[in-house]
Amino acid sequence: MEKDQASFAMNVSSYVKKESVCVFGTGNFGRSLGHRMFQCGYSVVFGSRNPEQSSLCHKEIEVLSHAEAAQRSDIIIIAIHRDHYKFLGKLAEELQGKILVDVSNNLKINQYPESNAEYLAELVPGAKVVKAFNTISAWALQSGTLDTSRQVFLCGDDKESKQRVMNISRTLGLTPLDHGSLVAAREIENYPLQLFPMWKFPLYLSGALFIFYFIYFSLRSIIYPYVNKNTDRTFVLALSVFNHSFSGMAVTLLALVYLPGLIAAILQLYRGTKYSRIPNWLDHWMLCRKQLGLIALAFAFLHVMYGLALPGRYSGKWYLANRVIEQIISNKTDPFLTSNVWNFDSALTLGILGFFLFILLGITSLPSVSNMVNWREFRFVQSKLGYLTLVLCTAHILVFGGRKFVKPPELIWYLPPTYVISLIIPFVVLVLKFILVMPCFDRSLKQIQQGKERNSLSKKVQLGNNNTEV
Amino acid sequence: MEKDQASFAMNVSSYVKKESVCVFGTGNFGRSLGHRMFQCGYSVVFGSRNPEQSSLCHKEIEVLSHAEAAQRSDIIIIAIHRDHYKFLGKLAEELQGKILVDVSNNLKINQYPESNAEYLAELVPGAKVVKAFNTISAWALQSGTLDTSRQVFLCGDDKESKQRVMNISRTLGLTPLDHGSLVAAREIENYPLQLFPMWKFPLYLSGALFIFYFIYFSLRSIIYPYVNKNTDRTFVLALSVFNHSFSGMAVTLLALVYLPGLIAAILQLYRGTKYSRIPNWLDHWMLCRKQLGLIALAFAFLHVMYGLALPGRYSGKWYLANRVIEQIISNKTDPFLTSNVWNFDSALTLGILGFFLFILLGITSLPSVSNMVNWREFRFVQSKLGYLTLVLCTAHILVFGGRKFVKPPELIWYLPPTYVISLIIPFVVLVLKFILVMPCFDRSLKQIQQGKERNSLSKKVQLGNNNTEV
Amino acid sequence: MEKDQASFAMNVSSYVKKESVCVFGTGNFGRSLGHRMFQCGYSVVFGSRNPEQSSLCHKEIEVLSHAEAAQRSDIIIIAIHRDHYKFLGKLAEELQGKILVDVSNNLKINQYPESNAEYLAELVPGAKVVKAFNTISAWALQSGTLDTSRQVFLCGDDKESKQRVMNISRTLGLTPLDHGSLVAAREIENYPLQLFPMWKFPLYLSGALFIFYFIYFSLRSIIYPYVNKNTDRTFVLALSVFNHSFSGMAVTLLALVYLPGLIAAILQLYRGTKYSRIPNWLDHWMLCRKQLGLIALAFAFLHVMYGLALPGRYSGKWYLANRVIEQIISNKTDPFLTSNVWNFDSALTLGILGFFLFILLGITSLPSVSNMVNWREFRFVQSKLGYLTLVLCTAHILVFGGRKFVKPPELIWYLPPTYVISLIIPFVVLVLKFILVMPCFDRSLKQIQQGKERNSLSKKVQLGNNNTEV
Structure with a gap:
């Protein structure tokens, strides 16, 4: 039936008269949005307090008084600062039944008791308020939407109004996403005010790790020599403490990227199903693996700079000069030990190859690169190459550290050298991974991840599409 | 009323018969565009001089003579070189009333007296000419539009024709942007021929800076020793001159990224409003800050390579060998000076951290990364971290330079060492910034930027959306 | 006529009732797709075996039994694992005439005798099967489509069904691409299972080159000293062999990026036309130039790390220590040779500048950066700057290699030093390029590439749009 009604209308949307939109406010954002809508084929009219004073860039776009402008269209974009919404209450009659689009943002999270959109709905009870466009910047509208987020988050209590604002978004080349009723406006208004929410935990963790390494290294390299030999070695604070901490942090953070996946796999093996929820802390940890990895890369980069x-x-x-002078004074030249060359050079090669793969991982995590690869390729890089990176970096530290201590590592106040500490978590991760890839575990795990349930009587048939990830 | 008419038509566009499009020309671009339109659901027909000779990739796409093909559709894409437009004049009858889409480009800016689209309109006066698709490459159409610009700039004198070409663009997954009447075709045809217009000023400035540093450094390091001591030190031209120039240029250019913002803020403070226009030179300078910053990063990178x-x-x-030999001959070994360790190592640490932040700024300016961050995050990185980078780099040069000259820097022919010159603009910028963040100025500035006007009697109510940037 | 029918319907799509879509399967992908469609304005219903057990995130989305759900919509997304398709056969009646969208993927390429979509069409002969959405990940649907591929490859035997699925894709912010009849499903199902198909040839080539360099370098540096002087120099395997191989590979692979373009140009010159096809091997070589270049950059990066x-x-x-001791013992100090400074420092400067340009080429090949540049800018960077990089890198190796051997390079077992081998292909490429840019050849080549045909009687008029590339 639907079909019959429509079959005679051929590509209707190609021929339609232009839809008109009204914009209240001639500020930067209002102008940009209006101009963009005009460019995309809408007829646009502006509402302003001083219509005669406002000069807009295009002669085909009219500027009228608010009341006049409101009559031209049943969609009105409110591109005005919240502090000035008051006057809209007086226009209640003109705005009766119109769709008001609230595009405003605040300066602080939860700045006002209610969201701007809800405040607008209170002021003009007869209008249908839709929150939208607040995550789009004026700059993005002016310069084309390519290098910025295209997502428009919408919410509102009237479905049809939302549909119309969604259609406008699509025509502007943006991707609208419905977030439900107007209550969601608060959340949507907070989006542009967030400051790297996903980076918080990884950054705090890195801070804590740095403090730990700093104290640990200072204990062995400054306080011990001072207490025992009364030597002043505070100068290590200018550089060495950073170099040693950063290398340890890089490899530890990289290992922490892979640990949650292993814990989840062990949980799945233990529970025999992939359908029971993983604990919240583990879920959160898994969600910030990318951030952890990038911070690990940052410290690896710093360590490489220091090393070079x-x-x-x-x-x-x-x-070096001192060692030469000593040789001459003692009249004994150091022989050329090929074992030293092997030690140093292989440690260096391991480190350089590890750092190269590390950078490769970083590049692959750039949004525009991860776009280009399919799921299998992404997994190959982030999982296979990721573990190879961890192996190379761990081996680099092991060989470099071990180089100085052919004898077992020297304990100072029962404390092993920093490099031994750095290796603990990477070793745990690599051993766990090694156990999990052994055929017996690997087979059960694969079965579980393809949806089989051990000891299960459930007749569940619907399984996840195999796009599911662990 | 609009609503009543349409309410019975349910999702019409889902059921419509295919629209047909004709393409004149079977070259690379014509084929790619035709194939893409076919893939996106259009029925496509090609017009060719030798229809029987043309082999196209798909059997469902017909190739006919021009006259025959023109009858199949009222939209005709002219994918032919401008030099061969002539024959279209003879088809005037068949093309009467049709929409002709000019997709052509030239080899040089302003190659012909009038734009190709206007020339086409002259040749076929009865047709409606629309300029479009010239910024889209054949490659992009073949490979999917993901890794290329999606913006289609349109212009034309008939609005309905433009609307229809806009709809086709949207169906192909592209974002059309109306540039007005056909006169704009010249501008649109020049877009793909521009060569980094935004980079010109920053590159010329860098060139000028390099020449200045080159001469300055040569004066002190080559000409002075030659004149005063008759020593040949031209070998510094092979490397040292680059290293010293590049470090100075990096920090100077980085400072020049932040200077225009400070000047604009001072102007706003002085004028007491953000609504009066900033001078054109300042506007242009602000628009190429990203380019200035990236060139600064390039020189910082080169300096780091040289340094390492x-x-x-x-x-x-x-x-080093010579110094050891001197010590042995004089029988006096240099003591280990911890102050030297402090100097050198802290300078190095400052430099390495500064370079790291510099790279972070560069990565954040990658379009696909700046997409992912909201406005507040972008400001945090580019402003807060940017100033931190400037402070670190300035301190790095100061400590490194100062290291060699515990005594006041040596003037040669009244010229201070290069590193002193490098620090002038960074110091100016940091001092200005320091003054402007002092509470008294900061408060007035924030008020101005939120739209308050000092001493203002205007009742202006409409303020910019707070997306506005300075 | 089309126009008359439609002219009264004003922007119909803005007012339409919501279209409903049914999703079979409440796994990860089904849930994500359903939720996204709901957010984009569709009314969504799920079909499940245990509808009462399924808890979905949104209360407005119903979960019904399969049979009930199927009646709510004529589009049914089959988000079920292929192994469980069987039960759909029993629902034949309910599914009669419906559009079934197969979104499934397999675990291996060509896992089953026929594609999943064809298998589905066999099971439910009365339904119209469309393959779609299998390249879109659940993750992309949840997080917004920005940082992932937006292309939806479709195929199916019923055109109208494909049109409707294409419309849904567009509404979700994705770009649909028709791949023809259902036979293409196999190919579409294999897309997400490919592992870097374009990288295979460049990687194998690099592997072969590495083995060659490894053996060559070992012959001269390990086997020759061992045979002739009985010296054990196996320790070069820890590092030097990599450093020498990587530098040679980087410059050779970079030259191989430009060689196919030169061969193609020579072919065009020889044949006098650009319209005859280039050989397949050359075509394939040209298609993987980007990958060759990026691998060359990887080896350049490794060489730089080793070098530093x-x-x-x-x-x-x-x-160094040994040389000092020798000087002291022999009581003869080495003079400071400015020629040595010139040699070493200019080689270094050439290498550093070459590496910088190399990185610039790499950055420009990032999808999000190559987006921002127009065709002319892209050509400038990849061609002009690319050749400059090759010249600088070649000169770097020449000066560095030549530095040690002021006398003609020493042949060992008739083998020249590694650096001479590295320079062969770059020299060939640069000489060919030099010949081709000479005015006589350059002019003919430009004419050919603009479509002129030498000695041609053909009246071909339609030439490629000048977007064509060589």
């Missing part, structure tokens, strides 16, 4: 700068340092040169 | 390569150089090794 | 790490190595320090 070492030979040019004053102390590096001084020790 | 220093200890491996012949001269580095020679001086 | 050299002075800090044990052997580097030992040789």
Whole structure:
């Protein structure tokens, strides 16, 4: 039936008369949105207090008084600061039944008792308020939407009004997403005010790790020599403490990227199903793996910079000069030990290859690159290459650390050297992974992840599409 | 009323018969556009001089003679080189009333006296000419539009024709933007021929800065020693001149990224409003801040490479060997000075951290990354972290430079060392910023930027949406 | 006529009643797709075996039995694992005439004898099957489609059904692309299972090159000293072999990026036309130039890391110390040779500038950056700057290699040093390019590429749009 009614209308939307939209407010955002709608084929009219004073860029766009402008269209974009909404209450008659689109943002999270959109709905009870466009910047509208988020979050109590604002969004090349009734406006208004919410936990964790390494390294390298030998070695605070901390943090954070996946797999093996929920802390941990990995990469980068700068340092040169002078004084030249070359050079090669793969992981996590790869390729890079990176970095620290201590690592006040501490979590992760890829566990895990349930009597048939991820 | 008429038509566009489009020209672009339209649901027919000779990839797409093809559709894409438009004049009858879409580009800016689209309109006066699709490449149409610009700039004198071409663009997954009447075709045809217009000023400025540093450094390091001591030090031209120039240029250009914002703020404070226009030169300067910053990053990168390569150089090794030999000959070994360690290592740490933040700024300016962050996050990175980068880099140069000259910097021919020159603009910027963040100025500035006008009697109510930026 | 019928319907799509869609399967993908469709304005109903057990996130989305749900909509998304399709056969009556959208993927390429979509069409012969959405991940649907591929590949035997699924895709903010009849489902199902198909040839080539360099370098640096002087120099395997191989590979692979374009140009010159097809091997080579270039950049990066790490190595320090001791013992100090400074420093400067441009090329090939540049800018960077990079890198190796051998390079077993081998292909490419840019060849080539045909009697008029690339 639907079909019969419509079959005679051929590509109606191609021929339609232009829809008109009204914009209240001639500020930066209002102008940009109005101009963009005009460019996309709408007839646009502005409402302003001083219509004769306002000069807009295009002669085909009229500027009228608010009351006049409101009569031209049943959709009105309210591009006015919330503080000035008051006057809209006086226009109640003109705005009766109209769709008011609240595009406003605040300066602080939860700045006002209610959301701007709800406040607007209170002021003009006869209108249908839709919250939209607040995540789109004036700049994005002016310059084209390519290099910015295209998502328009909408909410409102009237479904048809939302549909119409969604259609406008689509015509502007944006992607509308309905967030439900007007109560959601508060949440939508807070979106543009958030400051890296997903980065908080990884950053705090890195801070805590840095403090730990800082104290640990200071204990062994500053306080111990001072207490036992009365030597002043505070100068390590200028550089060495950073270099040692950063290398340890990089490899530890990288291992922490892979740990939650292993814990989840163990949970699945233990429970025998993938359908029971993982604990919240684990879920949150898994959601910020990308951030953890990128912070790990940042510290790896800093460590590489420090490492490459070492030979040019004053102390590096001084020790080298001193060693030559000692040889000459003692009249004994150090022999060329190929075992030293092997040690140092293989540690270096491991580190350089590890750092290269680390950067590759980072590049692949760039949104525009991860776009280009399919799911299998993404998994290959982030999982296979990721573990290879962890193995190489762990081996790099092990060989470099072990190089200095052919004898078992020296304990100072029962404390092993920093590099031993750095290796604990990577070792745990690699051992767990090694156990889980052994055929017996691997097989059960694969079965579980494809939806089989062990000891299950349920006749559940509907399984997740295999796009599901662990 | 509008509503009543339409309410019975349920999702008409879902059921419509296919619209047909004709493409004149079977070259690379014509084929790609035709194939893409076919994939997106249009019925496509090609017009060609030798229809029997043309083999197209799909059997459902017909190739006919021009006259025959023109009768199949009222939209005709002219994918033919401008030099061959002539024959279209002879088809005037068949093209009467049709929409002709000019997709052509030229090889040079302003190659012909009038734009191709206007020339086409002259040749076929009875047709409605629309300029479109010239910024879309054949490659993008073939490979999917993801990794390329999606914006289609349109212009034309007939509004309905433009609407229909806009609809086609949207169906192909592109974003059409109306640029007005056909006169705009010239501008649209020039877009794909521009060569980095926004980069010109920053690149010229960098060139000028490099020449300045080159001459300045040569004066102190080559000409002065030659004149005063008759020493040949031209070998600094192979590397040192680049290293010193690049470090100075990096920090100076970074400071120049932040200077225009400060000048604008001072102007606003002085004028007491944000509504009066800033001068054109300042506007242009502000628009190319991103380019300035990226060029600064390039020079910082080069400086870091040079810096890390220093200890491996012949001269580095020679001086070290020479110093050891001097110590042995004089029988006096240099003591290990912890103050030197502090100086060198802290300068290095400052530089490495500054470079890291610099790279972070660069990564955040990648379009696909800046997409992901909201306005507040973008401001935090580009403003807060940006100033921190400037502080770190300035401190790095200060400590490194100051290291060699515990005594006041040596003037040669009244010229201070290069590093002093490098620090002038960064110091100015940091001092200005320091003054402007002082509570008294900061408060007035925030009020102005939120739209308050000092000493103002205007009753202006409509303020910019707070998306506005300074 | 079309126009008359439609002219009274004003923007119909703005007012329409919601279209309803049914989703079979409440797994991860089904839920994500259903929720997204709900957010974009569809009324969504789920079909499930245990409707009472299923808890979905939104109270407005109903979960019914399969049979009931099927009656609510004539579009049914089958988000069920292929292994469980069987039960759909029993619902044949309810599914009669419905559009079934197969969204499934397999775990392996060609896992089943026929594609999942064809299998579904066999099971429910009365329904119209459309393959779609299988390249879209659940994650992308949940998080917004920005950072993932938006392309939906469709195929199916019923055109109208495909049109309707295409419309849904567009409403979700995705870009549908028709791949023809249902036979294409196999190909579409294989897309998400491919593992870097374009990278295979470049990676194998790199592997072969590495093996070659490894053996060549080992012959000269390990086997020759062992055979002739009985010296054990296997320790070069820890690092030097990588460093020398990587530098050679980087410059060779970069040259191989530009060689196919030159061969194609020579072919065009020889044939006198751009219209005859280039050989398949050349076509494939040209298609993976980007990948070749990025692998070349990877090796350049590794070489730079190795190069910067050299002075800090044990052997580097030992040789330096040893040289000082030798000078003291022989009581003869090495003079400071400015020619050595010139050699080393200019080689370094060439290498650093070459590496910088190399990275610039890499950044420009990031999808989100290549978006922002027009065709002319892209050509400028990838062609002009690309050749400049090749010149700088070639010069870097030449000066660095030549530095050690002022006398003609030493042949060992008739083998020239590695660096001479590295330079062969870059030299060939640069000489060919030099010949082709000479005015006589350049002019003919430009004419050919603009579509002129030498000695041609053909009256071909339609030429490619000048977007065509070589």
